[in-house]
Amino acid sequence: DGGITQSPKYLFRKEGQNVTLSCEQNLNHDAMYWYRQDPGQGLRLIYYSQIVNDFQKGDIAEGYSVSREKKESFPLTVTSAQKNPTAFYLCATRTGWADTQYFGPGTRLTVL
Amino acid sequence: GIQVEQSPPDLILQEGANSTLRCNFSDSVNNLQWFHQNPWGQLINLFYIPSGTKQNGRLSATTVATERYSLLYISSSQTTDSGVYFCAVEPPDPGNTGKLIFGQGTTLQVKP
Numbered sequence: 001d002g003g004i005t006q007s008p009k010y011l012f013r014k015e016g017q018n019v020t021l022s023c024e025q026n027l028n029h030d031a032m033y034w035y036r037q038d039p040g041q042g043l044r045l046i047y048y049s050q051i052v053n054d055f056q057k058g059d060i061a062e063g064y065s066v067s068r069e070k071k072e073s074f075p076l077t078v079t080s081a082q083k084n085p086t087a088f089y090l091c092a093t094r095t096g097w098a099d100t101q102y103f104g105p106g107t108r109l110t111v112l
Numbered sequence: 113g114i115q116v117e118q119s120p121p122d123l124i125l126q127e128g129a130n131s132t133l134r135c136n137f138s139d140s141v142n143n144l145q146w147f148h149q150n151p152w153g154q155l156i157n158l159f160y161i162p163s164g165t166k167q168n169g170r171l172s173a174t175t176v177a178t179e180r181y182s183l184l185y186i187s188s189s190q191t192t193d194s195g196v197y198f199c200a201v202e203p204p205d206p207g208n209t210g211k212l213i214f215g216q217g218t219t220l221q222v223k224p
Contacts, residue, residue, distance in 0.1 A: 033210070041217075043214045099160070
């Protein structure tokens with residue numbers, strides 16, 4: 001089954017804990033992205049990666065970290081430094097130049 | 113940075129009605145995409161339309177890049193069309209990073 005998978009679907013975290021959100025794709029796409037969505041808002045870019053072992057900060061990178069050790073995987077860690085981590089997190093991929101971005105199903109993170 | 117404004121913010125229709133959603137952007141863009149976010153949060157690609165007109169079934173879209181706006185037309189609306197419609201633009205970028213800037217969305221409710 002092809003596509004983008006994100007896990008877990010729902011995640012609860014206590015304040016002060018780091019958590020890692022998974023994003024895996026088998027589309028063989030080069031570029032991967034992490035976005036954050038707050039209630040009633042559009043999406044905002046956290047981090048992106050155009051190739052393996054390289055990634056760049058987006059507009060709201062503070063309190064987040066990523067890695068890109070494999071083409072298929074782009075995990076996002078929400079650290080305790082992120083002040084308002086409760087949100088819906090979406091991962092996306094793009095095959096290359098001038099192409100559509102495709103989105104995974106998302107992870108809803110709630111900090112208790 | 114580029115500002116993306118969508119209108120109207122909310123729209124309620126009776127099943128079978130037609131509607132037009134608008135997206136204005138404040139500067140030149142490389143690309144523009146329309147997405148539908150279903151009630152479960154999944155973003156579904158509707159159109160990749162940096163310029164011109166495209167049609168897909170009951171949906172069509174037109175982007176007039178020189179005037180910095182795009183329109184999404186929904187004809188003969190169905191209850192399954194309900195959800196949030198997002199416009200997202202890709203600013204000019206020498207690195208071709210594919211970063212998207214999202215509008216705030218139009219929330220559509222189609223009543224039976």
